[in-house]
Amino acid sequence: MADFAQTLMTALAVGSLYALIALGYTMVYGILKFINFAHSDIVVLGAWLSFTMAQRLLPMLGLDPHNPATTPPLWVGEVILLASMAFCSLIGFAIERLAYKPLRKAPRLNVLITAIGVSLLLQNVGQLNFVFGPSPQKMPALLPTWELLRVSLPSANGNRDVVVGLVDVVIIVTSAVLMIALEYLVFRTKTGTAMRAVSFDIDASALMGIPVDRVVSFTFVLGSALAAAAGFLYALKYPGLNQPAHATWVLLGLKAFVAAVIGGIGNVRGAVLGGFVIAFVEQFGAFYLSSNYRDVYVFALLIAILLVRPSGLLGSTVREKV
């Protein structure tokens, strides 16, 4: 019982991160019909920017960034989150303008290969000594190590604690707020309507007077901001940050992409659903079956779902795409 509850808690937190990242993949695919491979590098950028800012900000407040016992007031975390989202939005905007826009009329394969190039560029620039450096770093603690809940539940081999930390709750709540905001934006605002229109038919939208380029740029800005938020939350939960070109980040992006495909690529709600499905399969599989095949469960599920429902869980022939 305790173990089940603990695993559930982890799956919820990890699923929120996957969902946030998957949204970026799905939105870009919905509009431009290509996979933005550089998206996971925006997550890395978000995480490392948060680290850099925290490292600089904390000493200004008279705190030692290496001492986990002293945590700054909560607004510091919020400022870092917003600043990181803003900066990554700018980078996302620049990437779209410089790398993808000139290829708007080119075959889709060209754009795909360009995306891989942008991804490699970001990874390797990030590893330069004067950017983030080639070594792993420890993210300073921005949240107190409070345990919001510690209950002892009976299970095999005696009672065990279920621990719910502040970090997990912050991740779940922040992600939920962002996802609800996105849902509102896409389905209730004029900009959202424009996004859905462009996704449905890019040429017809242009004829109807929708500023297609602006909508595409906005989509990149939005996706990058969510990716930055995911990076920030990731750094809070897993403070030992791997260097920007480490394979971990690629795997993280790949799993989020799988989440988007499982949910039905192009479908915003599907991406969120996919994120949680993946996290649950991964965490429960690792706990109840064997941790040796943790990634195998995720990719096996992808194959299974593609066989049964090729357009994903929520994808359909008359789907609403963004």
Add this chain to the structure above:
Amino acid sequence: MTHPLNAATRFVARWPQSIGLLLVCAVFSASTGGCNSSGSDGIVLGHYASMTGSEATFGQSTNNGIQLAIDEINQAGGVNGKKVRVITYDDKGDAREAGTAVTRLVTRDKVVAVLGEVASGLSLVGAPVCQENGVPMVSPSSTNPTVTKVGDKIFRVCFIDPFQGFVCAKFARENERVKASKAGILYDQQAPYAVGLQEEFAKAFKKLGGEIVSTQTYQAGDPDFSAQLTAIRASNPDVIFIPGYYTDVGNIAIQVRKLGIKVPLLGGDGWDSDKLGKIGGEAINGSFYSNHYSHEDPDPRVQSFIKKYKERFGDTPDGLAALGYDAARIVCEAIGKAGSLKGDDIAAQLAKTKDFNGVTGKISIDADRNAVKPAVMLEMKGGQPTYVSTIAP
């Protein structure tokens, strides 16, 4: 008794290669000062290491140790009157990069011997290249037994995992602060070092009357270990053995304590880095690991090494720096005794190494080209490793 025609065909067959070789010489002579850079201007050793990446301190420490040894040897007149020089390439802790680095060292730079790697997985990449080209390779600190089994040109100056696994198991069973009867294991399933070490630990631990209650795996760089640790927690172990590398171990330690698991963690020499305390923080204190040497060893040779190292690099040398230092000195001694720069001669002298007085203890190379020497157990206290005990073979 070669038939003239035979010889001629052979020449023709080789001819294109010679042209190619000439070209390569012409291209690279500017940067390396001649094709065979081990010629009159000195002796060139190669070193490949993870100077950057998740195991960056491994490469940096080892390289510092090697540089210190080489400078001392050069100040004392070099080897047989020749100055020694080391070319170091960064493999970023990546197997593909390691392969490229070693190939470049032996084929382009024509080094007389190769030093490296720390990680067994990367030594296993470089060893076949060295063996094939007849260049001796000395790994300062790869402990997986298969490394030196690659061939008769591959040596190491550290103990091997069957011994290290035994040391950890014995410590877990007998140290009064641990006194474990049930052990959980969490290891990196893709690192030959971790796979080998956990097998040896489990074997020794069971032999000493203990029980392995849960074995879980992860992959280097994984962020989340909750599922595995929850499973380990459910089996109520007295100690958790984590034979990984320091970045992952630091992250694991944080999550172990978060789940409310209070038992000590135990590991091998892969923990040996000042980054362990920085990443793991409070969570890693009170855990133990086996290592090749302790900087608290009062032996004057060790203390003088530490003093020199501190003067030059500013911090206390870890075990990998000490092994790098010993490895470089053993190689230079073997080259000196061999009196030639031929791989076979140097390898023959390396194999004869006996009771070499290193800072990591007396080093003798056995018939399997491994070093036989004692291990020390260290405890993390306030983010620093402190000496607990020495366990002899």
